[in-house]
């Protein structure tokens with residue numbers, strides 16, 4: 356497979372990122388048509404829907420990672436991978452500046468990669484809205500390292516709370532787990548953490564039983580403020596009720612304004628509209644308030660006047676071409692479309708771009724065949740030969756028209772699913788053009804089977820099943 360030099364007869368297609376969008380594209384792309392180069396700071400695909408299960412050990416981190424090398428190896432033609440971060444996309448010079456982020460530094464750790472076609476699938480970063488102290492003190496939940504950091508912080512809090520002669524007040528602070536953001540990330544993680552406490556921590560470290568407490572903080576200011584805004588009203592109510600049963604405190608209308616190493620300061624809106632600034636002590640703070648645009652994307656946007664009014668990411672047309680560019684596409688969380696920033700959208704966009712690139716290459720091949728046929732036909736002396744070539748030409752022209760008829764990207768929503776703790780899940784599923792909303796233990800089984808079927812590979816699937824069995828039989832590990 357290994358191809359040392361790029362084939363000069365083919366266009367160079369650079370794909371940034373190894374997440375949902377880029378990997379869906381790579382999976383379906385006929386790589387033999389291009390010199391394909393993937394650039395990403397991580398050399399694996401991460402199955403984010405099960406990431407909230409990782410810090411508590413319900414699922415092991417390696418079970419939801421798929422090495423990019425496995426994916427590349429199965430492609431027909433060679434694909435190059437550079438583990439690096441793209442720091443600048445130069446639209447005019449058609450090059451990308453890349454930086455090797457690894458701790459082991461080689462002689463060269465910054466260079467440029469030229470491209471003919473570029474797909475930007477770098478995802479988004481964590482939104483902090485510039486709130487002071489968040490970056491320094493909070494944990495996030497986006498990448499596998501975030502899961503490790505949460506795990507370490509939770510166990511540190513638990514063991515420090517049990518330190519000899521610890522004061523009761525400090526014990527309560529250390530064991531207060533605060534999750535900010537009532538979107539699905541915040542809800543799912545709060546639920547997993549409470550399960551960890553109820554099923555395992557309480558059993559092995561009974562001394563924390565009275566003080567361990569999970570609080571979910573959500574800012575939404577209006578009267579209908581609720582957690583999980585993407586689900587139907589009944590499922591939101593069901594989630595809130597389940598959280599009550601689980602003894603997770605949900606504090607809506609509470610907007611965090613400042614974070615220090617031991618407290619959050621939040622503006623609470625009371626039912627009568629009165630606002631109050633409250634200081635809430637915490638031991639572990641998990642920040643899950645959604646997405647912000649990455650620096651490399653902001654920089655590309657600043658090079659393009661057509662992106663002036665776009666806020667959420669790269670504005671694209673209906674074929675995902677970045678407005679103001681020629682030969683640059685964007686997909687997933689780094690693009691601004693009418694769809695929510697979800698894995699479902701990103702992977703469908705990836706599959707769409709694969710079809711687009713495959714048909715672009717097919718068209719080029721057919722067009723060059725057509726040119727040859729036209730040349731032969733012009734030179735043909737015998738009537739019969741000319742007629743047969745004419746028929747071939749018409750066939751090719753029809754094939755080109757067919758291949759070129761790729762309709763714009765359209766998203767097909769399959770539904771939303773979320774785990775809410777105590778072996779319950781909620782689901783809003785699209786079913787025969789209608790909607791099916793359900794919540795409870797049966798939905799939890801459905802949630803599990805749906806996520807299993809969505810796992811990247813059989814290897815991932817088997818590992819996740821083994822993790823679930825392990826937890827059922829032995830409980831979760833309470834070591835650091």
Ligand code: FAD
Pocket residue numbers: 371372373374375376377394395396397403404405406407439440441442476477478479496497540649651686687688689696697698699700701772
């Ligand atoms: P990502 O999957 O984030 O991939 C971005 C890639 O770009 C990564 O490989 C990253 O390393 C790379 N990258 C970053 N910076 C650079 C750079 N400068 N240069 C090159 N590469 C770079 N969605 C659902 O539909 N269902 C769910 O159940 C669900 N659960 C979720 C749970 C959690 C905890 C989280 C955080 C998200 C969840 N989502 C879910 C949302 C979903 O994960 C995202 O919408 C999806 O990952 C977006 O795909 P993407 O390809 O745009 O970005």
Ligand code: NAD
Pocket residue numbers: 404486535536537538539540541543572573574575584585609610611612643644645646695696697771772773774
């Ligand atoms: P989100 O944007 O869905 O939710 C963030 C929440 O944080 C909002 O409700 C917002 O009001 C709140 N918030 C913002 N600032 C705040 C502050 N200062 N104080 C208190 N609360 C504040 O973010 P998410 O949950 O990370 O989800 C990101 C994307 O990933 C979404 O599109 C989501 O649908 C998707 N996702 C889906 C699933 C799933 O389907 N199960 C799971 C996780 C993520």
